[in-house]
Amino acid sequence: MTTCVRFAPSPTGYLHVGGARTALFNWLFARSTGGRFLLRVEDTDTERNRDELTDVILDLLGWLGIEADGEPVFQSDNRSRHREVVEQLLRDGKAYLCDNENNEVVGAELVEGLAVRFRVASYEQETLNICDVVRGEVSFAAAEMEDFVLWRSNATPTFLLANAVDDIDMGITHAIRGEDLLPSTPKAMLVMDAMGAVAPTYAHLPLLVNEQRKKLSKRKDDVSLEIWRGRGYLPEAMANYLATLGWGPPDDIEIRPMAEILELFRLEDVLKSPAFFDPKKLEHFNATHIRRLSSEEFLARLEPWFEEAAWPAQRYRTEVMDALGPMVQEKIRTLAEAERFVDWLMLDDPPVDVASWEKAIAGNAVARDILSEALVVYADTPWQADNLYEATKTLGEQHGLKLGKAQAPIRVAITGRSVGPPLFESLVLLSREEAMRRLQMAINKLD
RNA sequence: GCCCCGUUCGUCUAGAGGCCUAGGACGCCAGAUUCUCAAUCUGGUAACACGGGUUCAAAUCCCGUACGGGGUGCCA
Numbered sequence: 001m002t003t004c005v006r007f008a009p010s011p012t013g014y015l016h017v018g019g020a021r022t023a024l025f026n027w028l029f030a031r032s033t034g035g036r037f038l039l040r041v042e043d044t045d046t047e048r049n050r051d052e053l054t055d056v057i058l059d060l061l062g063w064l065g066i067e068a069d070g071e072p073v074f075q076s077d078n079r080s081r082h083r084e085v086v087e088q089l090l091r092d093g094k095a096y097l098c099d100n101e102n103n104e105v106v107g108a109e110l111v112e113g114l115a116v117r118f119r120v121a122s123y124e125q126e127t128l129n130i131c132d133v134v135r136g137e138v139s140f141a142a143a144e145m146e147d148f149v150l151w152r153s154n155a156t157p158t159f160l161l162a163n164a165v166d167d168i169d170m171g172i173t174h175a176i177r178g179e180d181l182l183p184s185t186p187k188a189m190l191v192m193d194a195m196g197a198v199a200p201t202y203a204h205l206p207l208l209v210n211e212q213r214k215k216l217s218k219r220k221d222d223v224s225l226e227i228w229r230g231r232g233y234l235p236e237a238m239a240n241y242l243a244t245l246g247w248g249p250p251d252d253i254e255i256r257p258m259a260e261i262l263e264l265f266r267l268e269d270v271l272k273s274p275a276f277f278d279p280k281k282l283e284h285f286n287a288t289h290i291r292r293l294s295s296e297e298f299l300a301r302l303e304p305w306f307e308e309a310a311w312p313a314q315r316y317r318t319e320v321m322d323a324l325g326p327m328v329q330e331k332i333r334t335l336a337e338a339e340r341f342v343d344w345l346m347l348d349d350p351p352v353d354v355a356s357w358e359k360a361i362a363g364n365a366v367a368r369d370i371l372s373e374a375l376v377v378y379a380d381t382p383w384q385a386d387n388l389y390e391a392t393k394t395l396g397e398q399h400g401l402k403l404g405k406a407q408a409p410i411r412v413a414i415t416g417r418s419v420g421p422p423l424f425e426s427l428v429l430l431s432r433e434e435a436m437r438r439l440q441m442a443i444n445k446l447d
Numbered sequence: 448g449c450c451c452c453g454u455u456c457g458u459c460u461a462g463a464g465g466c467c468u469a470g471g472a473c474g475c476c477a478g479a480u481u482c483u484c485a486a487u488c489u490g491g492u493a494a495c496a497c498g499g500g501u502u503c504a505a506a507u508c509c510c511g512u513a514c515g516g517g518g519u520g521c522c523a
Contacts, residue, residue: 008523010522010523011523042523044522044523098521100521102521115521116521117521135452135453138451138452139451140450140451141450144449144450145450146519148520148521149520149521150521151521152521153521154521156521158520158521158522158523159522159523160523163523178517179451179452179453179516179517180517180518180523181517181518181523182451182452182517182518183450183451183452183517183518183519184518184519184523204452206452206453207516207517209516211458213515213516214516215516215517241459244459244460244472245459245460246459246460247460248459248460248461248471248472249460249461250461251461251471252460252461252470252471252472253471253472254459254460254471254472254473255472271460272452272453272454273452273453273454273516274453274515274516274517275458275459275460276458276459277459278458278459278473278474280458280473280474281458281459281472281473281474282473283473284472284473284474285473287485287486291486327486330486330487331484331485331486332485332486333485333486337485360483389482392482393482396482402482403482404481404482404483405482406482407482407483408482408483410482411482411483412483415483417483418483418484419483419484419485419486420483420484421483422481422482422483423482423483424482
């Protein structure tokens with residue numbers, strides 16, 4: 001049997017990291033079983049702009065490397081089919097008309113202004129058993145279920161109806177979704193059974209939770225995938241991290257290419273308990289993925305970031321990144337951090353980090369002497385990294401300081417920060433005149 | 448309330464009765480190293496929720512308790 005799964009986002013306007021994880025697991029399952037991965041936009045709420053919504057979702061899924069098979073299906077396009085199923089259920093007595101107070105209204109045809117509820121009593125078995133790949137067999141007693149609305153009085157299908165009908169019509173073999181949908185699964189199965197259809201196999205994924213162990217909330221948590229992309233996270237790092245939430249590779253190697261995860265992933269290995277979305281660990285994954293990029297690829301990924309950087313576009317100096325790229329690559333954790341490693345080479349007056357200034361210069365008794373002497377020494381040191389290194393080292397030794405200490409005030413005076421790329425290589429790129437101008441400015445500021 | 452699900456280091460996980468005095472990763476702590484460190488390396492810290500069974504043997508199987516979560520809409 002060829003497997004067929006779907007990711008069915010609801011129209012909230014953006015992609016949630018939990019939704020992205022669900023999409024990823026569906027995609028992994030489809031690709032690893034040679035099946036199909038479809039996209040269905042559950043836009044039964046017709047007020048949204050669906051083109052725009054779909055663009056956001058497709059864009060983000062594409063960013064993550066999750067490609068759907070075929071064009072996305074809009075649930076709202078299946079309205080007539082949904083209506084047809086409701087009408088049939090009504091005729092079969094498996095559903096009934098009801099008014100706003102949920103009182104049954106006699107009739108076997110749809111009536112404008114009246115809703116339709118499913119009649120659970122029409123189901124003849126005592127229990128509904130869900131065959132769940134993750135949770136095993138889960139059963140619900142039919143006697144404890146209440147009738148539920150299939151068709152609203154405003155003539156639109158509810159999630160329960162549309163979701164069930166579309167899964168059947170699309171030939172979905174495995175419904176892989178969040179655990180929050182587990183309690184509604186027996187209702188979907190009731191509808192499918194009444195349609196004379198066979199329900200798909202289910203797999204309810206453990207929820208992603210926040211530090212309070214609650215389902216990720218749009219209000220309190222950073223759940224939008226766009227936010228993470230905007231913070232400089234690599235799609236491969238995000239997808240890789242998401243794959244380790246609720247699932248773990250058997251060989252304990254967590255950070256790896258998606259192609260390898262595809263080979264190792266098995267739906268039945270997915271865990272049952274909720275997982276905390278840990279930004280710190282995500283950051284570590286990201287830093288590692290950044291370092292694994294080739295130098296060329298790293299620079300290419302940085303391009304969109306530098307286009308929005310604080311320096312004027314015409315001030316960008318290609319030679320700076322050609323020389324410092326690899327050194328920046330091994331230090332940053334997110335792409336967003338790259339800018340402050342090199343901005344002082346593109347700006348006339350780079351910002352000065354207050355804490356760095358206090359520690360290395362204002363609060364450092366020898367800082368003034370070091371800066372003044374550096375001004376003198378740099379005036380006639382050959383402007384090359386090796387020579388600057390030696391000159392600065394000697395300067396420090398005259399104060400009984402190791403190079404590490406001696407370079408601190410110089411670094412802050414010139415770059416504005418205590419952290420950055422290797423100083424002497426960078427000074428060469430800055431030019432002697434500019435370096436000396438900044439040293440003088442720092443001394444003036446101190447006076 | 449009722450229904451359903453879950454419970455291994457702070458966190459993500461490995462573990463399918465003996466390989467477990469429980470492994471890896473993040474974090475944290477310490478040390479090393481580099482011209483800076485937010486990089487790198489090394490080491491350390493820390494868990495089978497509890498109580499009963501079953502068994503020669505249980506983190507692994509069964510039952511119960513506790514705790515946590517999800518659901519209980521003419522939301523999805």
